[in-house]
Amino acid sequence: MxxxxxxxxxxxxxxxxxxxxxxxxxxxxxxxxxxxxxxxxxxxxxxxxxxxxxxxxxxxxxxxxxxxxxxxxxxxxxxxxxxxxxxxxxxxxxxxxxxxxxxxxxxxxxxxxxxxxxxxxxxxxxxxxFAERGNLDDQISSKNNNCHVQPLSWGCRLKIAMDIANVVTYLHNSFRRPIVHRNIHCLNIHLSEHCTAKLSDFSVCYAVSDDEMDMKDGMEGIMGLSTAEYMAKQDVCSFGIVLLILLTGQKEICNDHLENNKRIYLADYVKKYVHNNNFNDILDPMIFREEMLEEKERQVEAFKVLAMNCICESPGDRPTITDVAKELRRIYQMQRFKFSHNID
CATH class of the missing domain: 3.30.200.20 (Phosphorylase Kinase; domain 1)
Structure with a gap:
């Protein structure tokens, strides 16, 4: 006792x-x-x-x-x-x-x-x-073996992209000291029952100091960016990878089918196909399963161009997340009918 x-x-x-x-x-x-x-x-x-x-x-x-x-x-x-x-x-x-x-x-x-x-x-x-549909990494991969996880419709993918662009815009612009996320990945994007995307994991977020707002040192200064701008453009690049994943259904590191399934970063993999003008060869086949109307084809093309701009090698050439959010809204409004946010 x-x-x-x-x-x-x-x-x-x-x-x-x-x-x-x-x-x-x-x-x-x-x-x-x-x-x-x-x-x-x-x-x-x-x-x-x-x-x-x-x-x-x-x-x-x-x-x-x-x-x-x-x-x-x-x-x-x-x-x-x-x-x-x-x-x-x-x-x-x-x-x-x-x-x-x-x-x-x-x-x-x-x-x-x-x-x-x-x-x-x-x-x-x-x-x-609780997020009913789990994280985006589980949902988006076309190679997911879980028979209970069904593919996302194109309309749902567009909505996810807009949702995350909106919240990162809020993070960057709504506080006295801008906050950069520094960990934007599909594992940290959760989905509600109705496909509302929710960003998580703020553990390595960084609130930019007053000095860093105007500081132009090192490589950032050479590129004409302040430290704050440079860090924000890193978030844009990470978000661009998410856009590529939504388009291709591939992981951040994937297999290059042209080189005996050699492991390759998705950004490099996509750039190779874009350079050869055969990007459609790696577009997620689940997108093709839906009816490919002219408006949808234009959306996919504009979405691809935006993703490629986000992952530009030079941070100074990448758009701001605010501009990314605006462009995604423009792409969404191309449609003449409302895509279903439900899984087809």
Whole structure:
């Protein structure tokens, strides 16, 4: 009996120490970044999250990488996504960064909303709204072997591109200090039941300092860009890769069928086909499954040109994300009829 009490006391002590340490760091970051003003989030206990995931049952595991695991859980009778960092994860500062930026951005409809976090774990565990259709990486690949994941329609792909361009535009332009995302990938784009795209993972976001707004040092200066502009154009390039993935259904690193399936970066792979004027050979066949009307063909061509502009080798030649968002709206409006956002 005494031993059980001591074990419980030790566990409680560890949780309390973690809560105090993590809460203190989080409060400092909130004050430093946004003077403590952000959207309210809930605090969850470690016990609540264990119960929500059936003690982190592997059957609830949705995604895993080298740093964290995403579980489906249920809190207050609602499905949620729970992001639990692995025991050997050392960079707790990026988790606090994610909490701060995500809480600031959660008002935007194209952000995976942060509902709350647990500060009792060694590294805070995060709780997000649930995205019914998972992440874009699972959805878009034409080589996905999951028979339950059906291909996205062209209209849905266009909507996803517009959604993410809009939220990155907001990130770059809506705060006193522009914020760059620095991690725009299909794994960090989640889809709702009705194909609304939601950007996630703000862990490596960077708020540009006042000095960097006008600073022109090093390579950035040589290209005529301030440090802030250069970093923003890196986000544009990453977004351009997402556009290519939406067009081709390929991964960021894919197989070059012209060279015995040699592994190649998607950007280089596409440039080769564009240079040879046979880009349609690598267009996702799922797009061809739909009726290819003249308006749609013009949309696909304009979408391709925009993607290629976003991945220009020289950052100075890339458009701003604001211009990208405007062009995507123009492309969408080419249609004379409304594409269905549902899967065909």
């Amino acid at each position: 005494t031993m059980c009490f001591r074990i419980r006391a030790t566990l409680k002590s560890k949780e309390e120490k973690a809560f105090i340490r993590n809460g203190s760091i989080l409060l400092q970051q909130l004050i430093a970044f946004c003077n403590g003003k952000c959207n309210p989030i809930c605090g969850f206990s470690a016990k609540e999250l264990k119960r929500a995931t059936n003690n982190y049952d592997l059957r609830q595991l949705l995604h895993e990488n080298g740093f964290y695991k995403f579980y489906k859980g249920f809190l207050r009778d609602q499905p949620v996504l729970i992001k639990k960092f692995k025991g050997n994860f050392q960079r707790s500062e990026v988790v606090f960064n994610e909490i701060v930026i995500a809480s600031l951005m959660s008002i935007h409809k194209n952000v995976l909303k942060l509902l709350g976090c647990c500060l009792e774990t060694k590294v805070p565990t995060l709780v997000f709204e």
